[in-house]
Amino acid sequence: MTRSKGRPAWWSTSITKAALRLLPPGGARDRWRAELTGELWGLSRGEQLRHTAGVVARAPALRAAVTARDRVVAEDVIRKPMRCRLGSHKWVTTSSSDGTSRYLRCRRCRKETDFARPSHFAGGGGGVS
Numbered sequence: 080m081t082r083s084k085g086r087p088a089w090w091s092t093s094i095t096k097a098a099l100r101l102l103p104p105g106g107a108r109d110r111w112r113a114e115l116t117g118e119l120w121g122l123s124r125g126e127q128l129r130h131t132a133g134v135v136a137r138a139p140a141l142r143a144a145v146t147a148r149d150r151v152v153a154e155d156v157i158r159k160p161m162r163c164r165l166g167s168h169k170w171v172t173t174s175s176s177d178g179t180s181r182y183l184r185c186r187r188c189r190k191e192t193d194f195a196r197p198s199h200f201a202g203g204g205g206g207v208s
């Protein structure tokens with residue numbers, strides 16, 4: 080019988096992966112799964128049990144951290160078009176839903192600004208009508 084030294088027990092990896100299903104599917108879940116199951120390698124059975132219980136106990140907090148608003152905003156910033164990140168927005172005039180006020184909003188990144196004086200107003204290429 081070959082002894083696979085350090086290999087985690089099936090239950091520890093299975094329970095860890097199951098607990099991480101709480102996280103939304105995608106890169107964050109994949110990274111946490113790889114990291115947390117990777118940490119199981121080389122642990123004794125008792126350590127695996129503690130580690131696995133810790134993952135189960137902390138999975139809801141981990142989910143909250145992964146889906147937190149500031150994280151979502153940070154990812155929005157990453158997706159923001161390069162020209163907008165450089166301050167060159169494509170402003171268009173927009174009315175509020177009740178029609179009482181008008182303001183400017185960038186067509187590319189949806190940044191909003193005061194109608195009176197947008198910064199970099201000239202950078203939009205005639206989007207204001």
Ligand SMILES: [Zn+2]
Nearest residue numbers: 163168185188
């Ligand atoms: Zn923009």
